[in-house]
Amino acid sequence: MAPILTSNPSRTLLPEPLTPANFAPFGTAICSPLPRDLSIAPQVASLPPHNPAPVLANQNSALKYSPISPLLDHYKDGSPSGTAASARMTMFCCFPRKLRTIAESKPEKEVFDVRILERHPFTNQTFIPVDLSSHSKVGDGEDEPIYLVVVAPTLRGQVATARNAAGERVTIRDPPDLNNVKAFIAHGGQAVTYGVGTWHAPMVVLGRRRVDFVVVQHVNGVEDEDVQEAEFGEGIFVDLGRKGQYGRREEGPPKLWTAKL
Numbered sequence: 001m002a003p004i005l006t007s008n009p010s011r012t013l014l015p016e017p018l019t020p021a022n023f024a025p026f027g028t029a030i031c032s033p034l035p036r037d038l039s040i041a042p043q044v045a046s047l048p049p050h051n052p053a054p055v056l057a058n059q060n061s062a063l064k065y066s067p068i069s070p071l072l073d074h075y076k077d078g079s080p081s082g083t084a085a086s087a088r089m090t091m092f093c094c095f096p097r098k099l100r101t102i103a104e105s106k107p108e109k110e111v112f113d114v115r116i117l118e119r120h121p122f123t124n125q126t127f128i129p130v131d132l133s134s135h136s137k138v139g140d141g142e143d144e145p146i147y148l149v150v151v152a153p154t155l156r157g158q159v160a161t162a163r164n165a166a167g168e169r170v171t172i173r174d175p176p177d178l179n180n181v182k183a184f185i186a187h188g189g190q191a192v193t194y195g196v197g198t199w200h201a202p203m204v205v206l207g208r209r210r211v212d213f214v215v216v217q218h219v220n221g222v223e224d225e226d227v228q229e230a231e232f233g234e235g236i237f238v239d240l241g242r243k244g245q246y247g248r249r250e251e252g253p254p255k256l257w258t259a260k261l
């Protein structure tokens with residue numbers, strides 16, 4: 001069990017759309033630089049400036065932008081165990097999260113309670129959604145899920161007090177700045193890289209169905225070097241506005257299914 005911080009502020013987070021500019025302090029928001037309806041490879045010189053600049057590839061049938069997000073291994077510079085890491089690609093199948101209804105507000109609204117943040121102190125980590133349309137957006141009747149990216153700055157050089165599973169007092173070094181947690185709404189057509197050591201909530205999918213993500217990071221197999229977690233009490237939530245906007249999760253026991261092999 002993750003250590004539980006002994007205190008936390010109350011904060012209502014209003015989510016912003018995920019863009020490369022507003023996410024820059026926390027990592028990289030990866031979006032196509034080209035309009036969706038561009039179907040014929042244009043002259044490179046006719047394109048607006050972009051960093052990295054595109055080059056023609058694949059017999060001029062593709063534009064290649066590289067690198068779009070770094071793949072960083074900081075284990076070799078500073079992991080206490082000195083255990084080498086390797087790049088790892090993983091699939092996270094993320095089911096829609098349960099939301100809390102605030103019945104007293106008129107109209108009723110829904111919120112997502114943030115109760116845990118985690119970080120990977122020596123690697124960045126990229127989540128790339130699979131099978132999620134870039135047309136997903138917020139609104140009644142939208143079937144396409146979206147995902148929430150929740151992050152917090154790091155209080156470098158500080159320590160926070162927490163309790164472990166045995167109720168003992170422990171400290172969390174470089175803890176999350178819970179006064180400055182931010183939430184971003186991402187949709188299909190976007191991937192996200194959490195910067196090295198960036199505190200973030202475990203992936204939050206909102207909508208009617210599961211979203212699968214290919215996740216790319218480094219790991220060395222030493223638990224405390226691969227991931228650190230901090231739980232905290234009630235009080236920090238993302239205000240998702242009017243109830244039902246993000247589609248409704250199916251309630252009840254999970255359906256049994258049989259894999260077709």
Ligand SMILES: NC(=O)N[C@@H](O)C(=O)O
Pocket residue numbers: 118125200201202203227
């Ligand atoms: N972000 C997320 O959902 N999970 C992780 O970062 C993880 O490594 O478990």
